[in-house]
Amino acid sequence: MIEIMSSAALCTVQDFGRLTSRQYGVGTAGAMDQLSLAAANIMLGNPENSASIEIPIFPFKVRFTQDCDFSVTGTEGEVSLDNSRLPTWWAYSAKAGQVLTIHQPKKGCRAYLALGGGIDVPIVLGSRSTQLRGEFGGLEGRMLQKGDCLPAIQATDNRPLDFGMTSPLSALAFEQENTIELRVVTAAEYDEYATEAKELFWNNRWKVTPQSNRYGYRLHGTEIRPEKPIETLSHGIVPGVIQIPPGGQPIIQLRDAQPSGGYPKFGTVIEADLWRIGQAAIGKHIVFKEVSLKDAAAAMQQNKRYLDDVKQMISLQEAFV
Structure with missing residues (x-):
């Protein structure tokens, strides 16, 4: 479990969103950067669609109230676990009582904080995503606030994590x-x-x-x-x-x-x-x-290959942990 320690304006719990509810007048919600959300979850061995915190305001600070694996993706920059500095696009194991700070990014504008197993909030219409307009999903259908507590679906398995990966922000075509x-x-x-x-x-x-x-x-x-x-x-x-x-x-x-x-x-x-x-x-x-529809389909395959490469790299790194 984590406790929000800083003002969390505009921060919300998001997964891939509600992809089958538009016929009922319900928007999708979901992470603005789903590639980063998926990568954060892959590093922890979570399903790619697991709920995480989307963070557009910095610095963002949380305290771990129990041992927990976590990863931070989306932006390029630094995070601090107590007094230890780490880059983003990194997976790590935190101990109860440790404080994580996600600093102002050098590149990008939304970070994603994923926890082991994903964040455990209720599933509404097939998704844990926050729908702000309808005030449902996520944590009570609202933005996160200082003092909020969010549980992880699984605590750390005592297998220390300490590895990272390359951000796709470094490979923007233009x-x-x-x-x-x-x-x-x-x-x-x-x-x-x-x-x-x-x-x-x-x-x-x-x-x-x-x-x-x-x-x-x-x-x-x-x-x-x-x-x-x-x-x-x-x-x-x-x-x-x-x-x-x-x-x-x-x-x-x-x-x-x-x-x-x-x-x-x-x-x-x-x-x-x-x-x-x-x-x-x-x-x-x-x-x-x-571009053409054919180009669009090819681009989706390129994104899939990126995530497949992430999975392969994590598998290789875990073999040496």
Whole structure:
């Protein structure tokens, strides 16, 4: 079990989310960076979908109230276990009474703290994820607070852990001058926009504005306008959908977004790149690259190979522990 010792504003319990409840009007919720969540769990021998803490505010501090294995992924930076400094993307065994501090990251903006077996909160509609809009899931359907206690499903097995791995943040395909590239497939209303508007979309450097959160990222750049006003009924949307409201500034719908909306759908960030959005901080710039559905499927396989490589590396490291 751990006790939250610092202000935990915006920190929540998340797993992969509710993938089969949108037809009931329930958004997915789930980790913004699911690649990092999966990697954190793999290092502990947990199922990849095990619930962990998503941390966007630093420093973040917890106290272990019993012996427990843990790992920290997502951002690149440092953590402290009492007075010992460790890098992130590391798995370790803590003793009861020890204090873990996750410091301000050098790269990325969301860290994930996983515990042995996963965090033990109730399963609601097939997921332990916090749904803030509906106030259910996670811990009482809310953000974590100082003094909250969260149990791990399993305590340490007394097999000392002390190993790490390489963060995928180091391998971002395009991260220059605070710019991140996201691959996009075009969506239903794309052809309602003139060639000039389409070129503006693909050639712009879009800034992530302070109005961005887990519901969606609001971007700022040159306005994108259709050839004539587009009127649509409210329709289904999924995380990654890029909608263009009347103001002409794109919104990327994300994990806590409602499952339907009426703004025109210009494109969709491919699923394999959603973790990159999760690590794009306020003020970062985004560029979009058009890809095909075939490219999108290949990118998902690349993510899978990364996690397979992680599993193989952990197996090799454990052989020498």
